[in-house]
Amino acid sequence: MSPTITEVDVYDIRFPTSEQLDGSDAMNPDPDYSAAYVVLRTDSPGGLAGYGLCFTIGRGNDVVAAAISTLRPYVVGRSVDSVTGDLGAFYRLLTHDSQLRWLGPEKGVMHMAAGAVVNAAWDLAAREAGRPVWDLLASMSPDQLVDLVDFRYLSDALTRDEALDILRRAEPGRAARAEALRREGYPAYTTEPGWLGYSDEKLTRLAKEAVAAGFAQIKLKVGADLQDDLRRMRLAREAVGPDIRIAVDANQRWDVADAVEWMHALAPYDPYWIEEPTSPDDVLAHAAVRKGQPTRVATGEHVANRVVFKQMLQAGAVDFVQIDAARVGGVNENIAILLLAAKFGVPVCPHAGGVGLCEMVQHLAMFDYVAVSGSLDDRVIEYVPHLHEHFTDPVVMENGRYQAPSAPGFSARMVPETLADYRFPEGPVWQERQERIR
Amino acid sequence: MSPTITEVDVYDIRFPTSEQLDGSDAMNPDPDYSAAYVVLRTDSPGGLAGYGLCFTIGRGNDVVAAAISTLRPYVVGRSVDSVTGDLGAFYRLLTHDSQLRWLGPEKGVMHMAAGAVVNAAWDLAAREAGRPVWDLLASMSPDQLVDLVDFRYLSDALTRDEALDILRRAEPGRAARAEALRREGYPAYTTEPGWLGYSDEKLTRLAKEAVAAGFAQIKLKVGADLQDDLRRMRLAREAVGPDIRIAVDANQRWDVADAVEWMHALAPYDPYWIEEPTSPDDVLAHAAVRKGQPTRVATGEHVANRVVFKQMLQAGAVDFVQIDAARVGGVNENIAILLLAAKFGVPVCPHAGGVGLCEMVQHLAMFDYVAVSGSLDDRVIEYVPHLHEHFTDPVVMENGRYQAPSAPGFSARMVPETLADYRFPEGPVWQERQERIR
Numbered sequence: 054m055s056p057t058i059t060e061v062d063v064y065d066i067r068f069p070t071s072e073q074l075d076g077s078d079a080m081n082p083d084p085d086y087s088a089a090y091v092v093l094r095t096d097s098p099g100g101l102a103g104y105g106l107c108f109t110i111g112r113g114n115d116v117v118a119a120a121i122s123t124l125r126p127y128v129v130g131r132s133v134d135s136v137t138g139d140l141g142a143f144y145r146l147l148t149h150d151s152q153l154r155w156l157g158p159e160k161g162v163m164h165m166a167a168g169a170v171v172n173a174a175w176d177l178a179a180r181e182a183g184r185p186v187w188d189l190l191a192s193m194s195p196d197q198l199v200d201l202v203d204f205r206y207l208s209d210a211l212t213r214d215e216a217l218d219i220l221r222r223a224e225p226g227r228a229a230r231a232e233a234l235r236r237e238g239y240p241a242y243t244t245e246p247g248w249l250g251y252s253d254e255k256l257t258r259l260a261k262e263a264v265a266a267g268f269a270q271i272k273l274k275v276g277a278d279l280q281d282d283l284r285r286m287r288l289a290r291e292a293v294g295p296d297i298r299i300a301v302d303a304n305q306r307w308d309v310a311d312a313v314e315w316m317h318a319l320a321p322y323d324p325y326w327i328e329e330p331t332s333p334d335d336v337l338a339h340a341a342v343r344k345g346q347p348t349r350v351a352t353g354e355h356v357a358n359r360v361v362f363k364q365m366l367q368a369g370a371v372d373f374v375q376i377d378a379a380r381v382g383g384v385n386e387n388i389a390i391l392l393l394a395a396k397f398g399v400p401v402c403p404h405a406g407g408v409g410l411c412e413m414v415q416h417l418a419m420f421d422y423v424a425v426s427g428s429l430d431d432r433v434i435e436y437v438p439h440l441h442e443h444f445t446d447p448v449v450m451e452n453g454r455y456q457a458p459s460a461p462g463f464s465a466r467m468v469p470e471t472l473a474d475y476r477f478p479e480g481p482v483w484q485e486r487q488e489r490i491r
Numbered sequence: 492m493s494p495t496i497t498e499v500d501v502y503d504i505r506f507p508t509s510e511q512l513d514g515s516d517a518m519n520p521d522p523d524y525s526a527a528y529v530v531l532r533t534d535s536p537g538g539l540a541g542y543g544l545c546f547t548i549g550r551g552n553d554v555v556a557a558a559i560s561t562l563r564p565y566v567v568g569r570s571v572d573s574v575t576g577d578l579g580a581f582y583r584l585l586t587h588d589s590q591l592r593w594l595g596p597e598k599g600v601m602h603m604a605a606g607a608v609v610n611a612a613w614d615l616a617a618r619e620a621g622r623p624v625w626d627l628l629a630s631m632s633p634d635q636l637v638d639l640v641d642f643r644y645l646s647d648a649l650t651r652d653e654a655l656d657i658l659r660r661a662e663p664g665r666a667a668r669a670e671a672l673r674r675e676g677y678p679a680y681t682t683e684p685g686w687l688g689y690s691d692e693k694l695t696r697l698a699k700e701a702v703a704a705g706f707a708q709i710k711l712k713v714g715a716d717l718q719d720d721l722r723r724m725r726l727a728r729e730a731v732g733p734d735i736r737i738a739v740d741a742n743q744r745w746d747v748a749d750a751v752e753w754m755h756a757l758a759p760y761d762p763y764w765i766e767e768p769t770s771p772d773d774v775l776a777h778a779a780v781r782k783g784q785p786t787r788v789a790t791g792e793h794v795a796n797r798v799v800f801k802q803m804l805q806a807g808a809v810d811f812v813q814i815d816a817a818r819v820g821g822v823n824e825n826i827a828i829l830l831l832a833a834k835f836g837v838p839v840c841p842h843a844g845g846v847g848l849c850e851m852v853q854h855l856a857m858f859d860y861v862a863v864s865g866s867l868d869d870r871v872i873e874y875v876p877h878l879h880e881h882f883t884d885p886v887v888m889e890n891g892r893y894q895a896p897s898a899p900g901f902s903a904r905m906v907p908e909t910l911a912d913y914r915f916p917e918g919p920v921w922q923e924r925q926e927r928i929r
Contacts, residue, residue, distance in 0.1 A: 081589050111590035112561055113601060119557040120600065123550055151519050152549035158743065158771070158793060161599015162558065163551060206770040209747040209779060305596070309647040332644040334598070334798045336774060337805055341647060355596060357795075360772045367775055 055134035056097035061125045061170070063118045064090040066467070067111060067477040068408065068440060069486055077250035079276035079306040085111035086440060087477070088408040089118045089166070090467060091173045095133055103177025104466040107169040108379045108407040113162075114477065120166035123153060128170065137178035141201040144171050144385035148203070160357035164382055171383025172413065176463035185458040186384065187419035191231060195220035198424070202389045206360045210367055216392045223427040230423045238454030239419055240429065241436040242270030242300065244406060246289065249274040253288055260292035267453030270298035270325065270433055276306035279315055286322040298325035301348075305329045305355065309338050313345035326351040326373055334361065339370035351375055354404035358382070359389045366397040373431075375404045378413035384463075387417050391425045400430065406437035411448045412464035415455045443471040493572035494535035499563045499608070501556045502528040504905070505549060505915040506846065506878060507924055512688030517714035517744040520688070522548035524878060525915070526846040527555035527604070528905060529611045533571055541615025542904040545607040546817045546845040551600075552915065558604035561591060566608065575616035579639040582609050582823035586641070598795035602820055609821025610851065614901035623896040624822065625857035629669060633658035636862070640827045644798045648805055654830045661865040668861045676892030677857055678867065679874040680708030680738065682844060684727065687712040691726055698730035705891030708736035708763065708871055714744035717753055724760040736763035739786075743767045743793065747776050751783035764789040764811055772799065777808035789813055792842035796820070797827040804835040811869075813842045816851035822901075825855050829863045838868065844875035849886045850902035853893045881909040 071083035087110060093103035107117045127146055128136070136143050147167040148159055156163040179186045190198070199216045243266075246259035256273075263271050273289055275282040282301075289299055301324045307315065312330035326349045331338045333355035343350040353375030356362055365371045374394040376387050394401045403418050405411040411434070418434050426432075434455055441447035446464045449456040458464055474482050509521035525548060531541035545555045565584055566574070574581050585605040586597055594601040617624045628636070637654045681704075684697035694711075701709050711727055713720040720739075727737055739762045745753065750768035764787045769776045771793035781788040791813030794800050803809045812832040814825050832839045841856050843849040849872070856872050864870075872893055879885035884902045887894040896902055912920050 080592070084590060084593075109590075110593045112588065113558070113591045113594045116554065116558045116561060116594065116600065120551070120554045123554060150550065152522060152547075153551045154518070155522075155548045156551045156554065156600050156603070160772070160795060161601060162554065162594050163600055165594070206746060206773060206776070209776060308644060332798045333596070334772075334796065335644060335802065337802050338644070338647060357598060358772065360770045364773065364775050 055132040056095040056101060058093050058128050058131050058133060058136065059096050060094040061121070061128050062092040062094060063121045064472055065114050065118050065477045066090050066472065066475045067114060067483065068475055069482065070439070071111070077248050078274040078302065078304040079249060080304040081110060082250070086408050087111050087114040089114050089121055089169060090472070091121055091169050093128060093173045093177055097133070101133070101177070101180060103173040103180065105169045105171070105173030105176055105463065106379060106409050106465055107165045108410055116162055117166055117169075120162050121169055124166060124170050133177060133181065136174050137181055140174060140178060141385065143174055144201070144382060145203055147171060148382045159360070159382065164358065165380060168379060168381055168383040168386070171385060172378065172463055172465065175384045176465055179463060180461045183461050185416060185460060186463045187416040187423070187458065188231070190384075190416075190420040191227060191423040195224065198388065201385045202392065203385070207363055207389065207393070210363050211393050211396050215396060219392055219395045220424065223424050226427055227423050230427065234419055234422060234457045238451060238456045239415065239422065240433045241268065241450060241453055241455050242272060242298070242433045243268045243436045243438070244272040245438055246271050247273035249277060253285065256285060257288050257292045260289050264293050264297055269453060270300060272300040272302055272328070272435070274304065275301045275319070276303035276315070279318060282315070283318060286319055286324070290322045295323070299323070300325045300328060300351070302328035303330050305332055307331050309341045309345065312342045316346040316348050320347050324348045328352060328375070329355065333357070336361065336364040336368050336370050339365060340368045343370055343372070349373065351402065353377060354380060356380070359386050359393065362390045363393055366393055366399060371399060373402045374399050375402055376414065376417060377404045378410055378417060384417070391417065391421045395426045400428075400432045401426070402432055403434045405435040406439070408440050409444060409465050411436055411441070412444055412446065415448060415458065416463060419457060443467050493570040494533040494539060496531050496566050496569050496571060496574065497534050498532040499559070499566050500530040500532060501559045502910055503552050503556045503915045504528050504910065504913045505552060505921065506913055507920065508877070509549070512686060515686045515688035516712040516740065516742040517687060518742040519548060524846050525549050525552040527552050527559055527607060528910070529559055529607050531566060531611045531615055535571070539571070539615070539618060541611040541618065543607045543609070543611030543614055543901065544817060544847050544903055545603045546848055554600055555604055555607070558600050559607055562604060562608050571615060571619065574612050575619055578612060578616060579823065581612055582639070582820060583641055585609060586820045597798070597820065602796065603818060606817060606819055606821040606824070609823060610816065610901060610903065613822045614903055617901060618899045621899050623854060623898060624901045625854035625861070625896065626669070628854070628858040629665060629861040633662065636826065639823045640830065641823070645801055645827065645831070648801045649831050649834050653834060657830055657833045658862065661862050664865055665861050668865065672857055672860060672895045676889060676894045677853065677860065678871045679706065679888060679891055679893050680710060680736070680871045681706045681874045681876070682710040683876055684709050685711035687715060691723065694723060695726050695730045698727050702731050702735055707891060708738060710738040710740055710766070710873070712742065713739045713757070714741035714753070717756060720753070721756060724757055724762070728760045733761070737761070738763045738766060738789070740766035741768050743770055745769050747779045747783065750780045754784040754786050758785050762786045766790060766813070767793065771795070774799065774802040774806050774808050777803060778806045781808060781810070787811065789840065791815060792818060794818070797824050797831065800828045801831055804831055804837060809837065811840045812837050813840055814852065814855060815842045816848055816855060822855070829855065829859045833864045838870045839864070840870055841872045843873040844877070846878055847882060847903050849874060849879070850882055850884065853886060853896065854901060857895060881905050
């Protein structure tokens with residue numbers, strides 16, 4: 054008999070990252086990287102459970118936790134099989150509650166909360182199946198995969214039949230690509246050198262270290278001050294030489310005219326892409342930025358849902374689609390976005406970093422390679438070397454490549470010590486910090 | 492000396508409207524109309540306070556309440572004058588908290604919460620000034636008004652100077668239009684006949700009553716079943732005759748092709764507009780629907796912010812802009828949207844109903860008439876005759892027209908009995924209901 058999900062535990066976990074300015078950028082000067090962390094507990098004697106999280110940058114993490122709690126009635130008391138046996142239905146249930154939907158629809162806190170629970174259910178399913186999520190997904194048939202997708206609002210750009218065609222075309226090569234992935238991993242780039250709060254010396258040193266560690270791409274935060282950016286870009290280019298790609302990221306700082314002006318100024322240093330030049334809601338502005346200056350455009354970490362991604366592609370607004378594991382409605386909605394990107398022939402280069410984002414999103418990129426796009430061309434997953442020690446199955450980075458996870462699940466499970474130490478506000482790390490401030 | 496804001500009280504108020512199917516539509520079959528209600532309390536001996544709310548339809552109202560609570564540090568302990576003296580700065584403070592912004596940005600639960608607090612601050616300012624909000628706004632100079640707006644992400648469509656021009660052009664006629672408003676009110680339409688859960692008999696009776704009450708426009712919910720909609724549209728047209736406008740509202744039910752097919756079928760009954768044909772995030776789909784069928788397109792009650800409204804206008808996606816008082820970042824962001832609509836020459840026809848939405852949004856439409864667009868052409872505010880008895884200054888509807896509010900404030904203050912009786916879950920109305928269900 055299938056075990057029953059007995060409880061949805063929600064933890065408000067926060068890390069005081071603002072003390073080191075890790076993660077600082079033009080819009081986020083002092084983030085405390087945080088997670089609203091979810092555990093789907095079961096009565097399985099073996100301790101089977103599902104783990105998921107929503108990443109935030111501090112204040113408001115409790116609001117996401119409250120939103121997750123509203124979803125409890127959809128989960129508690131259900132058999133594991135009734136959830137994991139039809140994850141398409143489970144995802145639609147959570148995102149289409151007619152009353153909760155008013156709070157979005159499908160955007161912001163409520164949608165991120167639904168995504169965390171959906172991801173926890175995927176983790177549960179993968180643990181039950183004894184496979185990592187990327188491999189579980191890659192073992193599903195095209196028909197099973199399209200059943201996971203909500204095609205509502207997509208049909209003017211991607212129908213179920215077109216999605217099936219994409220998946221069927223990629224089917225023959227699945228085994229060979231999975232094998233290559235296990236052997237060689239998936240290419241990564243690092244944002245480590247480029248946080249806006251770092252000194253020039255730290256930037257130069259970290260840029261050189263990144264190249265030595267095997268990364269072929271780094272990223273710099275820009276957008277606060279043009280003269281600073283010109284200097285930092287010059288230093289970075291000098292540090293890494295002409296052959297390493299340097300992406301830049303404005304974190305939504307600009308209007309269209311600012312972006313165009315700024316990127317013309319940075320062009321001599323050959324930036325690889327300009328990320329989040331403006332509002333993530335602004336499809337038309339991204340298209341205008343793409344037309345108005347020479348650097349390719351990337352966005353996605355704050356794109357609220359598949360409907361906005363669809364329009365980014367329809368409008369020719371982006372050169373790179375940056376999915377995020379914990380912003381949209383979980384694995385299911387990200388499958389829709391992967392299919393949309395494949396339809397439009399645009400490479401997916403996931404956003405990661407934060408808390409657990411690298412751990413989770415690697416599964417989606419690897420599934421994309423094995424069973425959707427079938428390609429690694431122009432594809433690279435972001436990597437930031439922080440906070441991985443808090444996870445039971447941290448990412449493994451070798452020579453600038455994510456190594457394919459082999460442990461069952463979605464890699465989002467935190468170690469017990471972290472849950473005890475960093476719980477906000479009652480954990481000892483936060484209690485001590487408060488003492489110090491007093 | 493200016494009084495100090497001593498506390499932000501937050502109430503989870505819910506009405507069991509699902510029992511009567513008031514408010515039922517194709518996406519929301521059983522809403523319990525609710526409000527996350529905010530009181531900015533002060534130490535003024537006269538009891539000065541500011542009242543605002545966020546409308547929801549039941550579950551999740553507590554999540555919005557939690558989000559409002561995170562904003563407490565921006566309010567408690569400040570002098571009233573420091574808030575009401577620069578409401579532009581106050582609005583930007585709440586919507587640009589760098590950590591909370593991650594939860595949107597500027598969308599969903601966190602943004603609605605900010606809007607509720609901003610609106611409460613406007614209520615406070617208007618009470619202090621002894622004027623209704625519409626009149627307070629209409630007394631401000633064009634320079635003061637543009638200072639209320641956040642032009643970030645707008646400058647490709649509307650600059651500060653263009654906004655100033657719009658406001659200056661409308662300045663000479665302000666007094667005459669305010670006088671006309673006080674004399675004649677502002678035209679309304681009623682959604683009362685058209686809820687999807689109502690019987691044909693109730694629809695026909697209410698449609699006739701609406702015409703008798705002086706309304707020149709009614710609205711029908713559509714989108715669940717085409718044959719039902721054809722029958723209901725025929726009955727409504729027979730009931731009201733050829734000269735009364737019948738708008739239809741699909742509440743986001745369709746994809747583009749559905750909307751085009753459905754509206755071709757309904758066209759013989761001369762629908763006045765099709766409202767929310769598809770996802771409120773889908774600018775390009777709205778534009779496609781507008782091109783693909785003969786009826787004019789309206790949307791806005793779920794449009795997340797000024798950036799999406801801007802694109803709806805840039806893309807020629809809408810014929811009517813439906814602002815909502817409690818979805819975006821409060822009065823300030825709605826001023827930006829009114830200015831965008833004026834720039835593009837598109838009439839604003841506010842969404843209302845719910846809880847307190849009529850009370851609040853009438854102020855914005857009246858301000859638009861007096862000081863922004865300067866016009867009543869093709870303009871009409873939605874009206875639903877429910878739940879007004881819970882407010883101390885309920886809307887006054889006469890002969891199908893909203894009468895201009897004269898009481899100081901934003902009309903969002905609830906009567907004390909409502910706060911006691913409908914508080915969720917501890918209020919007697921909910922306690923009794925739970926007894927009955929047991």
